[in-house]
Amino acid sequence: xxxxxxxxxxxxxxxxxxxxxxxxxxxxxxxxxxxxxxxxxxxxxxxxxxxxxxxxxxxxxxxxxxxxxxxxxxxxxxxxxxxxxxxxxxxxxxxxxxxxxxxxxxxxxxxxxxxxxxxxxxxxxxxxxxxxxxxxxxxxxxxxxxxxxxxxxxxxxxxxxxxxxxxxxxxxxxxxxxxxxxxxxxxxxxxxxxxxxxxxxxxxxxxxxxxxxxxxxxxxxxxxxxxxxxxxxxxxxxxxxxxxxxxxxxxxxxxxxxxxxxxxxxxxxxxxxx
Amino acid sequence: xxxxxxxxxxxxxxxxxxxxxxxxxxxxxxxxxxxxxxxxxxxxxxxxxxxxxxxxxxxxxxxxxxxxxxxxxxxxxxxxxxxxxxxxxxxxxxxxxxxxxxxxxxxxxxxxxxxxxxxxxxxxxxxxxxxxxxxxxxxxxxxxxxxxxxxxxxxxxxxxxxxxxxxxxxxxxxxxxxxxxxxxxxxxxxxxxxxxxxxxxxxxxxxxxxxxxxxxxxxxxxxxxxxxxxxxxxxxxxxxxxxxxxxxxxxxxxxxxxxxxxxxxxxxxxxxxxxxxxxxxxxxxxxxxxxxxxxxxxxxxxxxxxxxxxxxxxxxxxxxxxxxxxxxxxxxxxxxxxxxxxxxxxxxxxxxxxxxxxxxxxxxxxxxxxxxxxxxxxxxxxxxxxxxxxxxxxxxxxxxxxxxxxxxxxxxxxxxxxxxxxxxxxxxxxxxxxxxxxxxxxxxxxxxxxxxxxxxxxxxxxxxxxxxxxxxxxxxxxxxxxxxxxxxxxxxxxxxxxxxxxxxxxxxxxxxxxxxxxxxxxxxxxxxxxxxxxxxxx
Numbered sequence: 001x002x003x004x005x006x007x008x009x010x011x012x013x014x015x016x017x018x019x020x021x022x023x024x025x026x027x028x029x030x031x032x033x034x035x036x037x038x039x040x041x042x043x044x045x046x047x048x049x050x051x052x053x054x055x056x057x058x059x060x061x062x063x064x065x066x067x068x069x070x071x072x073x074x075x076x077x078x079x080x081x082x083x084x085x086x087x088x089x090x091x092x093x094x095x096x097x098x099x100x101x102x103x104x105x106x107x108x109x110x111x112x113x114x115x116x117x118x119x120x121x122x123x124x125x126x127x128x129x130x131x132x133x134x135x136x137x138x139x140x141x142x143x144x145x146x147x148x149x150x151x152x153x154x155x156x157x158x159x160x161x162x163x164x165x166x167x168x169x170x171x172x173x174x175x176x177x178x179x180x181x182x183x184x185x186x187x188x189x190x191x192x193x194x195x196x197x198x199x200x201x202x203x204x205x206x207x208x209x210x211x212x213x214x215x216x217x218x219x220x221x222x223x224x225x226x227x228x229x230x231x232x233x234x235x236x237x238x239x240x241x242x243x244x245x246x247x248x249x250x251x252x253x254x255x256x257x258x259x260x261x262x263x264x265x266x267x268x269x270x271x272x273x274x
Numbered sequence: 275x276x277x278x279x280x281x282x283x284x285x286x287x288x289x290x291x292x293x294x295x296x297x298x299x300x301x302x303x304x305x306x307x308x309x310x311x312x313x314x315x316x317x318x319x320x321x322x323x324x325x326x327x328x329x330x331x332x333x334x335x336x337x338x339x340x341x342x343x344x345x346x347x348x349x350x351x352x353x354x355x356x357x358x359x360x361x362x363x364x365x366x367x368x369x370x371x372x373x374x375x376x377x378x379x380x381x382x383x384x385x386x387x388x389x390x391x392x393x394x395x396x397x398x399x400x401x402x403x404x405x406x407x408x409x410x411x412x413x414x415x416x417x418x419x420x421x422x423x424x425x426x427x428x429x430x431x432x433x434x435x436x437x438x439x440x441x442x443x444x445x446x447x448x449x450x451x452x453x454x455x456x457x458x459x460x461x462x463x464x465x466x467x468x469x470x471x472x473x474x475x476x477x478x479x480x481x482x483x484x485x486x487x488x489x490x491x492x493x494x495x496x497x498x499x500x501x502x503x504x505x506x507x508x509x510x511x512x513x514x515x516x517x518x519x520x521x522x523x524x525x526x527x528x529x530x531x532x533x534x535x536x537x538x539x540x541x542x543x544x545x546x547x548x549x550x551x552x553x554x555x556x557x558x559x560x561x562x563x564x565x566x567x568x569x570x571x572x573x574x575x576x577x578x579x580x581x582x583x584x585x586x587x588x589x590x591x592x593x594x595x596x597x598x599x600x601x602x603x604x605x606x607x608x609x610x611x612x613x614x615x616x617x618x619x620x621x622x623x624x625x626x627x628x629x630x631x632x633x634x635x636x637x638x639x640x641x642x643x644x645x646x647x648x649x650x651x652x653x654x655x656x657x658x659x660x661x662x663x664x665x666x667x668x669x670x671x672x673x674x675x676x677x678x679x680x681x682x683x684x685x686x687x688x689x690x691x692x693x694x695x696x697x698x699x700x701x702x703x704x705x706x707x708x709x710x711x712x713x714x715x716x717x718x719x720x721x722x723x724x725x726x727x728x729x730x731x732x733x734x735x736x737x738x739x740x741x742x743x744x745x746x747x748x749x750x751x752x753x754x755x756x757x758x759x760x761x762x763x764x765x766x767x768x769x770x771x772x773x774x775x776x777x778x779x780x781x782x783x784x785x786x787x788x789x790x791x792x793x794x795x796x797x798x799x800x801x802x803x804x805x806x807x808x809x810x811x812x
Contacts, residue, residue: 007768014770015778022530022782025560026553026789033552058547058797065548083807088473194316198709214395217807 038064079244080142081135083217090163091130099168102161106153107169115172120228127174128220129211133166135218136244145244174224185271189264200256205265216246222269230266238262278349279664281362285342286657288370290740292334293650297736299327304689304729309710309719317706321386324704328389329380331646333408334373336495339653341365341415343498344442346660348422351438351505351759354429357421365414372407375400386811388704390488391459393480394806396468402460409453416446427775434769437521438505438759444525445497447776448490451533451783455486467808474805478545479798485536486791489558493532495645499608499652500524500564502601503572506659509760510601513579518762520571522773527564529779531557534790538623542632545803550794551625557790558623565616572605578763600675604655607683608648614687615643618694633704636697639690646732647686654679654739659758661746668752674742681735689728692721 034056041064042052052064062068081087104113107125111117115126125133139145140154141162157165191197196204208215209222222230236242237254245251257265303323305312349356356362378400379385385397423435423443435443463480466472504521508514515521537546537554580591597603618640621627631637658675662668669675693701696718701708708715708722772778 007770011771014772018772018778019782023785026534026557026786029553029556030549030789033556034547034549037552038549053549056547056549056552057793058545058550061544063548083474085472085474085805088807092470092473195707198712212811214809214811217809 041065077246078248079135079139079144079246081138081218083131090159091134091166094130094160094163094167096164096168096171098161099164099166102157102165103168107165110149111169115169117226117229120226121232122226123229124225125169126172126224128169129217130163130166130170131217132220133169134162136220137162137166139244145242185268186264189261189268192261192265193268202253202256205269209269216249218246224271225266225269227266227270230269231262234262234266277359278345278356281356281359281366282342282346282660283664284366285338285345286660288366288373289335289338289342289653290657290743292330292338292373294736294740296327296330296335297733299323300331301726301729301733303327304722304726307705307707308722308726309708309716310723310726318383318386320706321388322380322383325386325388326377326380329376329405332389332491332495333376333405335650335653336645337408337412338369340445340494340498341369341412343501343656343660344415344419344446346664347438347442347501348419350663351436351442352422352426354422354426356418357425358418361414362418365411365418368414369408369411372404372411375404375407377404379404384811390484391464391480393459393464393467393475393477394808396464396475396808396810399465399468402465402468406457406460409457412449413453416450419443419446432768434518434766434774436759437515437518437762438501440522440774441497441501441504441525443776444529445494445501447780448497448529448532449494451529451787452487452490452494455483455488455536456491459483459487468810470810473808475808476798476803477806478543478803479795481540481543482537482545482791482794482798485539486533487536488539489536489561490532492641492645493528496649497525497528498656499649500528500568502652502656502659503568503605505759506656507572507601507605507760508575508579509757510599510659511576511579511595513575513577513582513760515760515762516571516574516578518764518766519769519773520567522769524564524567524571526773526779527560527567529776530783530786531560531563533783534786535561537790537794538628541625541628545797546794550790554790555623555625557786562616562620565612569609572609575760576602576605598672598676600658600672600679601655603676604651604679607679608651608655611643611647611651611683611686614690615640615648618643631697633702634697635693635701635703638703639693639697642693643686643690647683647690651679651682651686654682657739657743661743662755663758665747666751666753667746667749668755669742669746670749674738674745678735678738678742681731681738685728685731685733685735687728688731689725692725692728696721696725 034053038052038056039049041047042049042055045064045066047055047064047067051060054060055062055064103111110119110122111125115124115128117124136145137150137154137157138159140147140150141157143151154162192202193205196202196207205222207213208219211221211223213219233242234250234254234257237245237250238257240251243251254262302312302315303320306315306320345356345362376385379398380401382398385401387395387397387401391397419442423439426439427435434440459480463475463483467475504515504524508516535554535558537551538558540546541551541555576595577585577591579596580594583591583594583596585591585594595602597606618636621631622637622640658669697703699718701718701722708718710716710719
């Protein structure tokens with residue numbers, strides 16, 4: 001019979017009891033966390049025990065302590081574009097050479113072969129973000145955005161062609177910033193671009209519209225854009241005439257801008273900022 | 275031994291070079307955020323700076339200091355040469371390459387994703403590859419620590435591994451477990467996104483994997499402080515360690531309860547059920563156990579020292595302690611910061627109270643107190659203790675050392691106590707600038723300026739620290755001082771096998787991790803959630 005103080009016995013006790021303690025602590029946690037507390041909380045919230053336990057485990061959504069709020073209002077998306085990994089993969093695999101053919105055939109008449117538009121009412125597309133061009137062409141295609149020229153043109157394009165055209169224009173170089181125009185920008189406009197106006201809940205334009213900014217990926221890069229085009233778009237957002245901005249972000253912002261701010265911003269973004 | 279000393283010093287100097295750079299950046303960041311407003315700096319530069327500050331403090335300072343300290347302990351506590359010393363140098367240079375790669379990428383503005391990554395933000399791949407190299411370097415260190423202890427045990431069958439080495443290996447084992455989460459996140463999710471192989475990333479999974487690492491990494495940083503408390507402080511104070519067993523239990527507790535607890539960083543996240551959050555919060559509560567053991571054992575050891583030095587009465591022994599010695603002074607100051615930081619942490623880990631301070635300046639205050647305060651002040655004390663032994667020179671005077679430690683303590687308190695208060699007021703963290711025209715935010719202004727004052731004291735202390743080390747290098751050669759490691763009141767002749775190795779504890783960590791993290795991670799495979807669009811900043 002081994003003595004309790006023998007090393008072998010001591011070692012065995014030191015193996016058994018810590019193991020029991022450590023596993024027991026986890027199991028007590030599980031007993032409380034996924035059985036007792038959810039059942040008790042669920043009873044208070046009118047949730048049956050099984051649902052409450054499943055919620056505590058994370059198998060079904062929601063808290064065991066609260067009835068899950070269900071929104072039954074029908075969704076009315078302002079755009080049909082969904083950035084699934086498949087869509088992003090299509091864009092990643094787009095072929096600019098194929099896009100060039102379509103551009104020469106159709107787009108170049110207004111937007112120029114290199115993306116420099118022929119008239120101030122049409123946007124420049126050179127170096128524009130591919131996802132922004134894709135989103136707008138898709139919105140024209142589905143009717144989320146309308147335009148007397150673009151609607152019919154976009155309806156004739158399939159998804160791959162849209163991606164190819166977007167990739168082609170995205171690959172055209174933007175020109176360098178024009179320091180002369182930069183220097184002329186009034187400080188209030190520069191402040192709006194860089195810092196926004198927190199008092200009016202206006203975020204800085206640069207937070208989304210600068211190359212590599214952290215906003216939604218479909219936000220267009222703004223630089224060397226046509227001033228007249230920008231002015232008209234901001235006014236259309238402000239009036240609600242254009243409404244393909246997800247969550248109404250641009251409608252909310254544009255409605256808070258004064259006419260002189262709209263003109264000032266459009267003039268600011270006439271110059272290049274990359 | 276010369277080569278080992280060079281090895282340790284190389285690691286320490288790299289760590290502290292990063293530390294000084296990061297201290298400068300941290301002060302600048304506080305200036306930018308304050309109502310005083312720094313004359314230069316855009317939000318983009320702010321985030322670049324925060325990323326660099328975090329990487330240099332949390333990855334470079336900590337990892338290289340711990341590696342250098344570990345090599346020192348392996349040689350001195352075991353009293354045998356370091357096996358595979360060439361591998362240690364290989365690890366060091368791999369680490370340096372990683373650090374340079376990472377910092378250059380940040381400086382080029384291609385990695386402003388903060389040191390905690392935050393997918394779907396992705397930086398240039400070089401940023402992550404550099405960090406993986408730093409982790410690889412630390413794995414080399416872990417392997418050498420394990421090999422050292424195993425070799426010693428073979429040569430000394432049945433004898434207890436010296437506590438300093440036991441604790442160092444506990445840290446190495448814990449670090450191996452810790453890095454699994456972040457490395458899985460980087461290799462499986464973030465790098466493929468940064469390289470353009472995938473266009474979306476499951477943010478729930480990446481946050482979960484990072485949470486695996488996020489709590490234990492802080493204990494990795496904290497362990498050197500605890501190693502000093504148990505093995506150096508009692509001797510420095512002129513006494514003995516109250517209990518060797520308490521020390522072993524403390525480090526084992528750290529190993530077990532630093533890992534299956536990370537979900538308490540995700541209490542506001544929707545991807546996990548309340549049940550698993552509860553389990554991990556309960557386990558988090560056990561993290562207090564090693565600290566409670568330490569708060570008992572170390573003051574008990576100091577009481578022994580105080581009474582040996584003639585201290586009488588209930589508290590008389592406290593005044594009898596040799597507070598002029600940097601190691602003792604740093605321990606006292608570290609304990610005060612541990613008290614504030616630890617109590618703040620109890621708020622963070624509590625589901626309901628966390629909701630009030632989640633993502634506010636409170637959290638920043640908490641981890642600056644625990645890491646920047648409690649841990650780093652002990653890094654200073656350890657450096658002051660080891661440098662004479664590594665260089666064979668003495669500090670010309672202890673007064674500037676004491677000044678430096680006091681400045682660090684006062685600076686840290688003046689910086690973080692206002693942050694706690696501001697966090698309660700709702701001041702959010704990770705924000706480049708505040709609109710002080712807003713009356714509510716304007717009311718925060720004075721406290722933000724006070725905390726900037728604390729930041730300036732910290733910067734002064736950081737510079738004084740380097741000055742103190744340089745002064746030592748310039749002093750004359752002299753013989754090293756007495757023994758470094760404290761004896762226990764009852765030096766152990768034999769300890770149970772469980773307290774002399776990590777086999778059992780590794781099994782228990784595995785079981786705990788399977789129970790606590792098994793389903794929370796598996797659910798992302800069983801029922802994949804909607805993924806987020808990768809946002810490439812690099």
